[in-house]
Amino acid sequence: MKRREFFKNSLKGVAAVATVGAAPLEADVVKEFHISDKTVGILYDATICIGCNACVTGCKKANKDPQEIYDGEKAWDKPYDLTADTRNIIRQYRHGTAQTKNEIEDGYGFIKGQCLHCLEPGCVSACPTSALLKDDNTGIVKYFADSCIGCRYCQVGCPYDIPKFEWDDWYPEIVKCQLCDHLLEKGELPGCCSTCPTGASLFGPVAKLREESKRRLLLEEKDKYTYPVFSTDSGYTLVHKAAKYIKHHYGEHELGGTQVTYLSAIPFEKLGLPAYPKKSYASISNAKQRGVYSSMLIPAAVLGTYSFFIRKNMIEEKEEEKRLLEESKENGDKDA
Amino acid sequence: MHKEVALGGRIFTPVFVGMATLVGLMVIALGFRFILGLGAVSNMSDGYPWGIWIAYDVVVGSAFACGGYVMALTVYVFNKGKYHPLVRPALLASMFGYTLAGASVMFDIGRYFHAYNLFLPWKINYTSVMLEVALCVTAYIIVLWIEFAPAITSKFKLEKLTKILEKTAFFFIAVGVTLPMMHQSSLGTMMIIAGEKLHPLWQTQMLPLFFLFSALFMGFAMVVFEGSIVSKAYKLGDETTILSKMAKTAVIILSIFILLRVQNLLLNKQVANAFSFDTASITFLMEMLLMCTGLVMLAIKKFRTSPRYLFVGAVLILLGSSLYRFNVYLIAYAPMIGDWSYFPSIGEQIVSYGLIAVEIAAYTFFVKYFAVFTKH
Numbered sequence: 001m002k003r004r005e006f007f008k009n010s011l012k013g014v015a016a017v018a019t020v021g022a023a024p025l026e027a028d029v030v031k032e033f034h035i036s037d038k039t040v041g042i043l044y045d046a047t048i049c050i051g052c053n054a055c056v057t058g059c060k061k062a063n064k065d066p067q068e069i070y071d072g073e074k075a076w077d078k079p080y081d082l083t084a085d086t087r088n089i090i091r092q093y094r095h096g097t098a099q100t101k102n103e104i105e106d107g108y109g110f111i112k113g114q115c116l117h118c119l120e121p122g123c124v125s126a127c128p129t130s131a132l133l134k135d136d137n138t139g140i141v142k143y144f145a146d147s148c149i150g151c152r153y154c155q156v157g158c159p160y161d162i163p164k165f166e167w168d169d170w171y172p173e174i175v176k177c178q179l180c181d182h183l184l185e186k187g188e189l190p191g192c193c194s195t196c197p198t199g200a201s202l203f204g205p206v207a208k209l210r211e212e213s214k215r216r217l218l219l220e221e222k223d224k225y226t227y228p229v230f231s232t233d234s235g236y237t238l239v240h241k242a243a244k245y246i247k248h249h250y251g252e253h254e255l256g257g258t259q260v261t262y263l264s265a266i267p268f269e270k271l272g273l274p275a276y277p278k279k280s281y282a283s284i285s286n287a288k289q290r291g292v293y294s295s296m297l298i299p300a301a302v303l304g305t306y307s308f309f310i311r312k313n314m315i316e317e318k319e320e321e322k323r324l325l326e327e328s329k330e331n332g333d334k335d336a
Numbered sequence: 337m338h339k340e341v342a343l344g345g346r347i348f349t350p351v352f353v354g355m356a357t358l359v360g361l362m363v364i365a366l367g368f369r370f371i372l373g374l375g376a377v378s379n380m381s382d383g384y385p386w387g388i389w390i391a392y393d394v395v396v397g398s399a400f401a402c403g404g405y406v407m408a409l410t411v412y413v414f415n416k417g418k419y420h421p422l423v424r425p426a427l428l429a430s431m432f433g434y435t436l437a438g439a440s441v442m443f444d445i446g447r448y449f450h451a452y453n454l455f456l457p458w459k460i461n462y463t464s465v466m467l468e469v470a471l472c473v474t475a476y477i478i479v480l481w482i483e484f485a486p487a488i489t490s491k492f493k494l495e496k497l498t499k500i501l502e503k504t505a506f507f508f509i510a511v512g513v514t515l516p517m518m519h520q521s522s523l524g525t526m527m528i529i530a531g532e533k534l535h536p537l538w539q540t541q542m543l544p545l546f547f548l549f550s551a552l553f554m555g556f557a558m559v560v561f562e563g564s565i566v567s568k569a570y571k572l573g574d575e576t577t578i579l580s581k582m583a584k585t586a587v588i589i590l591s592i593f594i595l596l597r598v599q600n601l602l603l604n605k606q607v608a609n610a611f612s613f614d615t616a617s618i619t620f621l622m623e624m625l626l627m628c629t630g631l632v633m634l635a636i637k638k639f640r641t642s643p644r645y646l647f648v649g650a651v652l653i654l655l656g657s658s659l660y661r662f663n664v665y666l667i668a669y670a671p672m673i674g675d676w677s678y679f680p681s682i683g684e685q686i687v688s689y690g691l692i693a694v695e696i697a698a699y700t701f702f703v704k705y706f707a708v709f710t711k712h
């Protein structure tokens with residue numbers, strides 16, 4: 001290979017890195033997940049949540065999580081935020097006098113915080129050792145402590161700040177909602193849904209939940225509607241008057257979609273659910289990673305070219321040194 | 337023709353003893369960390385899962401340790417043999433820089449006994465940028481020690497081993513100039529998945545390219561920085577001419593970096609953000625100002641050839657580019673939900689200082705004991 005070709009090759013390498021850097025990339029989740037009948041999720045309807053926190057207690061019970069302790073006192077099942085001891089939380093939105101439910105001005109509302117079980121989960125893409133995996137059937141994003149090295153990249157990679165870390169443990173784990181798959185296995189419902197008295201937290205197959213939410217979004221304010229409670233096929237129902245829904249089903253498309261989705265009368269952004277694009281950061285990152293390394297061709301080519309030239313240059317250098325040595329010897333002979 | 341020599345001299349200098357004290361403090365802090373958990377010594381939290389042990393010791397530290405990489409590129413790939421005297425000192429600094437970045441990771445990860453999972457093919461996740469960085473950096477640390485090994489084996493007169501090492505050197509050098517290209521760009525890719533948690537002045541798909549470029553010019557600037565200090569400290573003679581050549585290369589790469597960065601900000605419509613004078617904008621402007629001042633200083637021949645300004649220019653560039661990396665990993669990072677803040681705790685700082693101290697102490701010991709420098 002001539003030197004010129006070498007430069008051409010290395011330029012190609014740089015160009016490849018640059019194109020991967022600049023070009024818009026197609027969604028590219030390595031293991032694409034498709035919603036099937038077995039895919040389960042939760043539909044949380046903020047308009048009918050009464051903020052009773054039964055689901056928070058239900059979640060703690062289901063997962064044997066301890067209560068939060070603030071300043072030495074056990075708070076009465078009212079944690080301030082998600083932590084390694086709290087996988088589910090009800091947050092409140094308040095404005096002004098906070099008189100009317102589901103109103104933005106002088107109103108209030110609630111929102112449930114838990115893992116959304118993304119279809120393109122950032123945490124799964126991020127985890128170096130596959131300690132977070134998406135189940136092929138249920139789509140539940142599960143955590144396997146045995147594989148986890150505790151690097152916390154999943155926390156950086158989750159767009160909803162869900163995975164929590166046991167900061168005060170000498171040998172910590174990551175904690176997050178796993179959709180109570182240990183209860184599902186026994187044919188039970190997730191702790192939060194089985195305790196929710198209004199049907200605000202509704203468990204079911206994702207496909208059915210999506211149909212349900214479509215129906216609700218067609219409702220006019222004050223329409224009477226029969227809301228299923230606990231799960232889509234529990235048989236229990238309650239009739240509520242519909243609130244003025246925001247015509248958007250949060251989680252249907254956000255960052256590739258999620259299995260836990262939301263309906264609300266108060267704008268989602270005010271509830272801490274960011275207005276995300278359809279394309280997930282996980283897919284961008286995956287594509288980038290794949291683009292450069294999946295084939296390992298670029299690094300291999302670079303390595304090959306480098307070895308060739310380094311070897312050549314080193315041999316030349318050795319010869320040069322030898323020549324200089326001989327020259328100085330000859331000069332020495334002459335002097336003598 | 338060049339020949340490296342050991343400098344000799346006292347090992348237990350005041351510098352050495354001072355460093356040993358810092359290391360002692362670090363050991364105590366680490367004791368607490370390993371017994372009581374990360375929360376006990378650090379200010380890291382669920383909002384800021386990474387602190388200075390990652391942002392400084394790994395992300396900035398590994399770029400500071402790119403001197404070995406850029407010198408190997410210059411001398412072996414671009415065949416500029418006259419810079420050979422700079423190779424081994426830079427290599428040594430890189431070797432310690434990367435080794436300690438690796439150590440820092442082991443202090444930082446919560447489940448260190450499970451770190452071996454990173455090397456089990458059935459466990460690893462190929463889409464994880466973290467995985468790529470972890471494997472590449474581990475491999476690079478090993479390669480750096482192999483590259484430096486001849487200095488050690490020849491000291492102990494292990495001639496056979498030295499011969500083998502010299503024969504195979506070309507391969508390890510080649511690996512050694514490939515790996516940093518991979519993991520330094522990946523350090524940029526790593527934050528793409530953070531999405532909107534990283535401020536739009538920094539969040540871009542160009543992150544890998546920016547990190548690769550910054551590693552390159554930081555490597556050259558570091559060669560100038562270290563060269564200026566050690567040539568004074570160990571009275572190696574004036575190296576300004578040779579160092580100013582390296583500074584010139586740094587200037588060229590830095591100019592491209594700044595051009596690309598500005599163009600990228602224009603494309604992403606970030607001009608208003610850049611001049612809004614909030615925290616993000618101010619740190620951004622500081623970063624740019626430091627780099628540009630250094631750039632201008634080293635671009636002018638008169639300054640570049642004066643030992644003092646050469647040094648100052650390199651320092652400015654290093655400060656600006658470290659701030660860039662700090663911004664990407666910490667200052668411009670904010671969790672999506674909740675009020676979180678982060679400032680490194682005393683414990684975290686002690687560990688970082690301790691690691692720097694280990695580096696300096698080990699460096700001063702190695703240059704006295706092994707053949708690293710070429711005397712004029």
Ligand code: SF4
Pocket residue numbers: 058059060062063087088114115176177178179180190191192193
């Ligand atoms: S599904 Fe289970 S773990 Fe998840 S929020 Fe509900 S109760 Fe908690």
Ligand code: SF4
Pocket residue numbers: 114115116117118121122123124141157158159160161162163176
């Ligand atoms: S919400 Fe976060 S933790 Fe849950 S699946 Fe998505 S990325 Fe993972």
Ligand code: SF4
Pocket residue numbers: 126127128129130131132147148149150151152153154155174
């Ligand atoms: S902390 Fe554990 S689960 Fe999270 S990314 Fe690291 S190894 Fe994976």
